[in-house]
Amino acid sequence: MNVWKQDRPTRDASAVPAPHPWHRLVALGDSFTEGIGDPEPLSEAGLRGWADRVAEELSANQPDFAYANLAVRGLMLQQIMDQQLAPAMALKPDLVTLSAGGNDIVFRRSDPDRLAEKIDDGVGQLTRSGATVVLFAGPDWGATPVFSQIRGKVAIFNENLHAVAARHDAVMVDLWFLRELTNPGMWDPDRLHFSPLGHHTIATAVLNSLGVPHTLVPLQPKQLPPRNWRQARAEDLIWAREYLVPWALRQLRQHTAEDELLHAKRPEPGPVFGIGSPPGPFIGGSSAA
Template identity: 60%
Template sequence: MTANQPGPQVEEVPYPQPHPWSRYVALGDSFTEGIGDPNPESVGGNRGWADRVAEELSRDHPSFAYANLAVRGRLLQQIADQQVGPALALKPDLITISAGGNDLLRPGGDPDRIAERLDALVQILGTNGATVVMLTGPDVRDTVLGSIRAKTAIYNENLRTIAARHDAVAADMWALRLLLNPQMWAADRLHFSPLGHHTIAAMVLDTLAVEHTLEPLRPKDLPAKSWRTARSEDFVGAREFFVPWVLRRLRHQSSGDGVTAKRPEPGTIFGPGMPPGAAD
């Protein structure tokens, strides 16, 4: 190599870029509250995908704050009336909202009309410049919620349009095919299991282009469930959990009656997602 010849090119490896958010508020119903992912060490006794997202966002951000206003059983209008004002008062720069699923389950739940109300809600949430993340509904074809699969698909298309209109972020659970695995669902077949919440959290972080430590699913090999076994478990879930849900609807009751938000004020979060010493 002569003096005029260039030396070998060294490829530069970019360092992970820190995310721009400092205060995260989660809005929604039982899904965002974390039902199906019980953990006695978590605030409210349930962890859930939103907690897992907050844990990862807290890495190397010791002042990062997180509030979760979600309450099980809430309809879209209740979320609008009870959670949006308090959420905006907390001045978040990141907001997630998953709403409308309970409305779709109601007789006559119209995905287009529900989406119209969500459209107005997302516009309000983005007023102060916060990043708004909307989660689509999952493909429920193999669960006791299969009867609303078509309505969920229509609602999701509306949701993607809303996200584009308001420069929001659509985190697509429908496209997350891992959620078709029965292991992703809790015993009630209505909510996600800890494994499901973990998988959804990783998807949300990937959608936000955030570096995280949630590894892709690598479960131990389990005996494959036969069609008959999976179906019988669905019947058990329907009898023990879905039927009581229907009875509450007929009595105009909600699983969230008397329940308050588990994290009404933003605060630091410490848990398995935090690096050693972060809570010191």
């Protein structure tokens, strides 16, 4: 597997990350990769997300490192393949993250085997270009009302993704087995997207899977007070009314002019002004916040 080998990723916040072999990261996907749930006014489109957090770490002490994020919220797997694959390859990345298919399973109840066939072809194209590809097995929504009904399909899709990763020597980040994500504090109130703490946790998992030393420190989420069953059911009803139903209706309706205005927040690779990388001029790419 094309992964930078280290005995153990450092989690000391004072440690300086060691160099790694990658110089250009391109992130593909939907709202998960765009960073929905992790607002940050100083970031592109007002969002940060796990991909930005990973790029910040990878850019440390790597002056020529560049990062592009082509993800657009709401896209289905085939749309991601059609709209993002070719532009991503044109940017000539040596590291690509790809997360797709979640919207298909959640909102279209699509066949996980057919979805895996589509993603397998895309991953094959990316790996043949010489890039290291990172894939994601979806989280376990078993404790979430309504979504628990598709738990089996998510599990099947995840197993297929493991096979795709093995076939193409890709790196797998398995969110299903990342049990920290079962904590409510890891999720946005809509229960569809991750909170800032969730995005932070996923960024840590990505860097660990790549074998890259980093400065991210796992945060212990504050324990929620015990809830009785009446409180839990009342919260479920509020969530369904305020988040689930409006989201489902948006997914089912036809594309509108508003949808056509959605675009990637970082369409061109540029420097990441994170740790160890002070702002400055960059030739050949857009500036980053």
